[in-house]
Amino acid sequence: MCGICGCGEGHSHDHEHEHSHEHGPAHSHAPGLNPKRMVQIEQDILAKNNRYAATNRHYFEERGILALNLVSSPGSGKTTLLTETIARLKEEVAITVIEGDQQTARDAERIRATGVPALQINTGKGCHLDAHRVGHALESLQPKHQSVLFIENVGNLVCPSAFDLGEAHKVVILSVTEGEDKPLKYPDMFHAADLMILNKTDLLPYLDFDSEACIQFAKQVNPRIKVLSLSAKTGEGMEQWLRWLKAELELQRIAYA
Amino acid sequence: MHEMSLCESILQVLEQQAEVQRYRKVKTVWLEIGALAGVEIEALRFSFDMVVLGSLAEHARLEIIEIPGQAWCLPCGCNVDVQQLYDVCPHCGSHQLQVNKGDHMRIKELEVE
Numbered sequence: 001m002c003g004i005c006g007c008g009e010g011h012s013h014d015h016e017h018e019h020s021h022e023h024g025p026a027h028s029h030a031p032g033l034n035p036k037r038m039v040q041i042e043q044d045i046l047a048k049n050n051r052y053a054a055t056n057r058h059y060f061e062e063r064g065i066l067a068l069n070l071v072s073s074p075g076s077g078k079t080t081l082l083t084e085t086i087a088r089l090k091e092e093v094a095i096t097v098i099e100g101d102q103q104t105a106r107d108a109e110r111i112r113a114t115g116v117p118a119l120q121i122n123t124g125k126g127c128h129l130d131a132h133r134v135g136h137a138l139e140s141l142q143p144k145h146q147s148v149l150f151i152e153n154v155g156n157l158v159c160p161s162a163f164d165l166g167e168a169h170k171v172v173i174l175s176v177t178e179g180e181d182k183p184l185k186y187p188d189m190f191h192a193a194d195l196m197i198l199n200k201t202d203l204l205p206y207l208d209f210d211s212e213a214c215i216q217f218a219k220q221v222n223p224r225i226k227v228l229s230l231s232a233k234t235g236e237g238m239e240q241w242l243r244w245l246k247a248e249l250e251l252q253r254i255a256y257a
Numbered sequence: 258m259h260e261m262s263l264c265e266s267i268l269q270v271l272e273q274q275a276e277v278q279r280y281r282k283v284k285t286v287w288l289e290i291g292a293l294a295g296v297e298i299e300a301l302r303f304s305f306d307m308v309v310l311g312s313l314a315e316h317a318r319l320e321i322i323e324i325p326g327q328a329w330c331l332p333c334g335c336n337v338d339v340q341q342l343y344d345v346c347p348h349c350g351s352h353q354l355q356v357n358k359g360d361h362m363r364i365k366e367l368e369v370e
Contacts, residue, residue, distance in 0.1 A: 039278045041364045045266050045288070128259055159259035162295050187342035188295040191356075220352045221343045 049163055052131035056166025059138060064146040064256025066249040069167035071189060073182075074155030076175040077199045079107050081232040082150055086114040088242055093249065094147035098137045100129040100154045107152065117141060128159040131166055146253050148245065157186040168248065169194040176200050176207055180214035187221045195226045197241065202231040260300040263362070264308040270364055271314050280369035283314040287366050291359035293326040293342055326359035 044050065060067045070078050079099075086095055097118040099107040108120035119137050121129060134151060143149045151167060153160040161170075172193035174182055177200060183190040190196065196218050198211060215227050228244065230237030271283050286305075290296050298321055305319050326339040330346040331353040337346050339359075345352055 036284060036368055036370045037280075039274065039280065039367045039369050041270065041274060041366055043270055043364050045263050045270075045362045045364060048266055048269065126262065128262070130262070158295070162259055162263075184343050191342045217343070220345075223353050 046162065046164075049131050052135055053164035053166040056131055056135055056138065058166075059135075060149070060166060060168070060252070061255060063143070064253045065143055065149055066147075066245070066252045067149040067151065067165075067167045068248075069151045069153055069160070069165050069170045070173060071153045071157070071160045071170055071193065072155060072173040072175075073157045073178060076155070076173045076178065077232055078152050078155070078173050079110055081173060081197070081199060081230075082152060083110055083114050084232045084235070084238065085150075085241070085245070086111070086116055088238065089148070089245065090114065090116055093246075094144040096141050096143040096147060096149050098129075098134060098141065098149065098151045100152060102126070102154060123154055127154060127156050128163050129153050129165060130163050134165045146249070146256065148249055157182065157189045161188040161192040168252065171195045171197060173197045173199050174214070176204055176209040176211070180210045181217060183214065183217040183221050190218050190221045190225065193222065193225060195228065195244070198227065198229040200231060200233070201229050201236060202234045260297060261304045261308065263296065263301065264304040267305070267364060268308055268312055268314060271367070272312070274367070275313055275369075278369070280367075281313060282370050283317045283367055284370060285318040285320055285368035286314065286364065287320045287322060289322045289324050289361070289363045289365050291324045291326065291361050292340060293356055293360040294362045296362055298323075322365065324359045324361070326356065328354035328356045328358075330354055 072078050082097065089095060095116045097111045097116060099111060099118055099120045100123060101107055101120065102123050102125070105120040108118040111118035119141050121133050121137060123129065129151065151165055170193040172189055174196060176198060198214065204211070211229065218225050218227065228237060228240050230241055232238070267286070271286070275281070290298060290301070302319055309315050309317060327336050328339045330337050330349065330351060332349050332351045333346060336357070337348065337354070339354060339356070342356070344354070346354060
């Protein structure tokens, strides 16, 4: 992660996990040579990302910030859902947005047009945001206490599932044009998410999409997942989503107070 | 394709441990990869060979120990084997399964010199 952007270790604490020990040489060698030996490591491959994520989570908890990691395939309507959400919520609640895309600042520009601060992270060849980059984004964005931070991840139903960013919840957005079997085809993401939003419900009359089957598949992968259906375009179902957001923000604020 | 960044993380651990454990070259890396960890083993092998080029682990052998998936079935109150996250309990057919094994990936040990 530091290897990607070339910066220093920043806010990490790299000195835990050094409990490994040597087995010593498996067989003897002449003195002066470097014998082969075994070294036990026992370290989670994602340990470094998870340490950054823990730092981010602590940052959010200290400030009563509700951080949500929005994940989906490309074209599910994440950015439209965000701009519509911001338009309805920004008078009541301070909002900031981190936008993740491989290239371009188009999404951050769309968010800034709504009047809230947004920072674009271009991952280049990377297929997901990681907790280290989000930590740096927080340094420059400085989200307000008791606010909502949306992190719009790279459009990808696979890779972002493995990377904790320190968010309170992953929210997976699935548009009804994508087919109801996506939770089974991409189970890791639906397993990692706490809320599934079925978007573009205004198109249902023109499609063969089976909403009930889709919800069934999602619960099969993740029995705890909650589901909301809405159309960011027509506004149908947006009220429930806003109520969910406010309730979650309230939980963060109670812990903060 | 997040296998590439996983391999970058692995290399960082190898380089960091080289100072602590005083080795100059990594010959073999043993990884434990859970069946439910969302990792494509072939992609991981491919990425590993690319990522370690020119490093202390160039030409290192990658040994992968696959850890089977396991979940706690709430209705049955016991652990059951699962291959996929959408599997049902083989005893009662319930989806109320909580994964408790096989969703991690770890560097287990190294052969170094």
